[in-house]
Amino acid sequence: MFEKVEAFYRPANVREALRLLHSGKGHARVVAGGTDIVVDGDDSVRFLIDITHAGLSYIRRRGAAWVIGATTTMADLEDSDAIQALAGGLLCRAARSCGSMPVRNLATLGGNMANGSPAADMATPLLVLDAAVVMVDARGRRKLPLAEYLAGVRTARDAKSLLVEIVVPDPPDGKGCRWSFQKLGRTAVDISLVNVSAGLQLDSRRRVKWARIALGSVAPNPMRAPGAEQRMTGRTLDRALLAEIGAAVAREVSPISDARASAEYRREICSVLTRRALEECSTPEGCAL
Numbered sequence: 001m002f003e004k005v006e007a008f009y010r011p012a013n014v015r016e017a018l019r020l021l022h023s024g025k026g027h028a029r030v031v032a033g034g035t036d037i038v039v040d041g042d043d044s045v046r047f048l049i050d051i052t053h054a055g056l057s058y059i060r061r062r063g064a065a066w067v068i069g070a071t072t073t074m075a076d077l078e079d080s081d082a083i084q085a086l087a088g089g090l091l092c093r094a095a096r097s098c099g100s101m102p103v104r105n106l107a108t109l110g111g112n113m114a115n116g117s118p119a120a121d122m123a124t125p126l127l128v129l130d131a132a133v134v135m136v137d138a139r140g141r142r143k144l145p146l147a148e149y150l151a152g153v154r155t156a157r158d159a160k161s162l163l164v165e166i167v168v169p170d171p172p173d174g175k176g177c178r179w180s181f182q183k184l185g186r187t188a189v190d191i192s193l194v195n196v197s198a199g200l201q202l203d204s205r206r207r208v209k210w211a212r213i214a215l216g217s218v219a220p221n222p223m224r225a226p227g228a229e230q231r232m233t234g235r236t237l238d239r240a241l242l243a244e245i246g247a248a249v250a251r252e253v254s255p256i257s258d259a260r261a262s263a264e265y266r267r268e269i270c271s272v273l274t275r276r277a278l279e280e281c282s283t284p285e286g287c288a289l
C-alpha cells in the first residue's frame with residue numbers, strides 16, 4: 001500500500017495545496033480522512049497531500065444556502081444543529097449511516113464525493129437538495145451542479161483541482177417539504193447495496209406539488225430519477241401511485257451484479273426503498289422541514 005510514496009505534505013491553505021498538487025506532475029494525490037484512498041492503495045502515487053489543515057472544515061450560511069467545507073467530517077455533520085435543522089435532518093441521517101463511529105470521525109464529505117463511488121451515501125441526499133460543488137484549480141474557482149461533478153469525477157482522479165466546498169441551497173419549495181433517506185447494506189456499518197433519498201411536497205388534498213428521488217449504488221453514478229419525479233407530479237399520492245412509482249424507478253436504474261448483490265435484487269430493492277421513502281415523506285411523522 002503506497003509503497004512508492006516519497007513525501008507526505010500537510011499544507012495550511014488551499015493555495016499551497018494546489019501548488020503541491022501541480023508540482024507532483026500527476027503523481028500527487030489529495031488525502032482527507034484517508035478512509036477510501038488507503039483502501040485503494042494506488043501504486044502510482046508518489047506524494048500525498050493531506051488537506052485536513054487547509055481551512056476547509058466549516059458549515060456556514062452564505063446567502064440563501066448552507067455551505068459545507070470539503071473536509072467537514074461525517075461526525076461534524078451529525079453534530080451540527082444547522083445541518084440537523086436542514087431538510088428535516090436528511091444530511092445528518094445519511095452521515096450517521098456511513099460506517100462506524102471511528103470511520104465517521106475521519107471520513108469527509110468532500111472525500112465521499114471526490115472518491116466517485118456509486119454507493120457514496122451522501123450523494124443522494126445532496127442530489128435531492130439540488131446541491132452544487134465548488135472546485136478550485138490554477139485558473140480559479142468554479143461552481144458546478146453536483147450531478148455534473150459526479151458524472152466526471154472518476155475519470156478526473158489525477159486532475160489538478162480541489163473540491164473545496166459543497167453548496168446546499170435552501171429547499172426550493174420552502175415549508176411543508178418532507179424528506180427521507182433509506183439505505184440497505186449487508187450490515188449496519190457497511191456501504192449501501194442500494195440507498196434512496198426523497199423529497200416531497202403535498203398539497204392539502206395529497207396531490208404532489210414537488211418531488212425529488214435519487215438513488216445510489218444502482219448505476220455508474222448516484223442518480224436522480226427524473227421520469228418517476230415527473231410521473232407523480234400533480235397526482236394524488238395513494239397506494240396505487242406508490243406502487244407505480246416504485247416500478248417506474250426500477251426501470252430507470254441500471255444496477256450491476258457484484259459480490260454484494262445481484263442486479264435483479266438491487267432493482268427490486270430500488271422499488272421497495274423508493275416506496276418506503278415516499279411513504280415516510282407523506283406522513284406527518286416523516287422528517288418535516
Ligand SMILES: Cc1cc2nc3c(=O)[nH]c(=O)nc-3n(C[C@H](O)[C@H](O)[C@H](O)COP(=O)(O)OP(=O)(O)OC[C@H]3O[C@@H](n4cnc5c(N)ncnc54)[C@H](O)[C@@H]3O)c2cc1C
Pocket residue numbers: 029030031032033034035036037038039051070071097098099100103106107108109110111112113114115119120121122157161162163164189190191192
Ligand atoms: C470500514 C469502512 C466503512 C465505510 N462505510 C461507508 C458507508 O457506509 N457509506 C459511505 O458512503 N462510505 C463508506 N465508506 C467510504 C468512506 O469512508 C467515505 O467515502 C468517506 O467519506 C471518504 O472520505 P475521506 O475523507 O476518507 O476520503 P479520502 O480517502 O481521503 O479520499 C478519497 C478520494 O477522494 C480524493 N479527495 C478527497 N478529498 C478531496 C478534495 N477535497 N478534493 C479533491 N479530491 C479529494 C482523494 O484523492 C481520494 O481519491 C467506508 C469506508 C470504510 C473504510
